[in-house]
Amino acid sequence: MMLLFLLKPFLMTKFIIHYSLHFLAPLLIAYWFFNKNWKTVYLVFLFSMLVDVDHFLANPIFEENRCSINFHPLHSYIACGVYFLGLFFKKTRVIAIALLFHMLTDFIDCYL
Numbered sequence: 001m002m003l004l005f006l007l008k009p010f011l012m013t014k015f016i017i018h019y020s021l022h023f024l025a026p027l028l029i030a031y032w033f034f035n036k037n038w039k040t041v042y043l044v045f046l047f048s049m050l051v052d053v054d055h056f057l058a059n060p061i062f063e064e065n066r067c068s069i070n071f072h073p074l075h076s077y078i079a080c081g082v083y084f085l086g087l088f089f090k091k092t093r094v095i096a097i098a099l100l101f102h103m104l105t106d107f108i109d110c111y112l
């Protein structure tokens with residue numbers, strides 16, 4: 001009980017870091033690099049969060065300290081390779097950046 005109490009601020013910080021990376025950082029990236037199309041780019045970033053649907057394949061769906069990377073199929077290194085290839089095509093570039101950024105965010109999470 002005491003331990004949980006001590007960990008609570010830490011978990012909250014982790015939560016804030018995670019969601020600011022998922023929502024705020026894409027906004028900054030979109031605005032910085034794609035200023036004219038920032039709204040579209042930001043929407044793509046938000047939609048890229050749909051890759052988290054693969055979490056529904058897992059049991060349990062959510063687990064506090066589980067690392068998503070290489071656990072869920074759309075978060076595997078193979079999937080990351082596919083997203084990386086997307087960088088080379090103009091049509092898929094933005095979604096590829098968004099997905100890779102998502103993977104990076106989840107990856108950082110594994111070490112917090």
Ligand SMILES: [Zn+2]
Binds near residue numbers: 051052075102
């Ligand atoms: Zn994820």
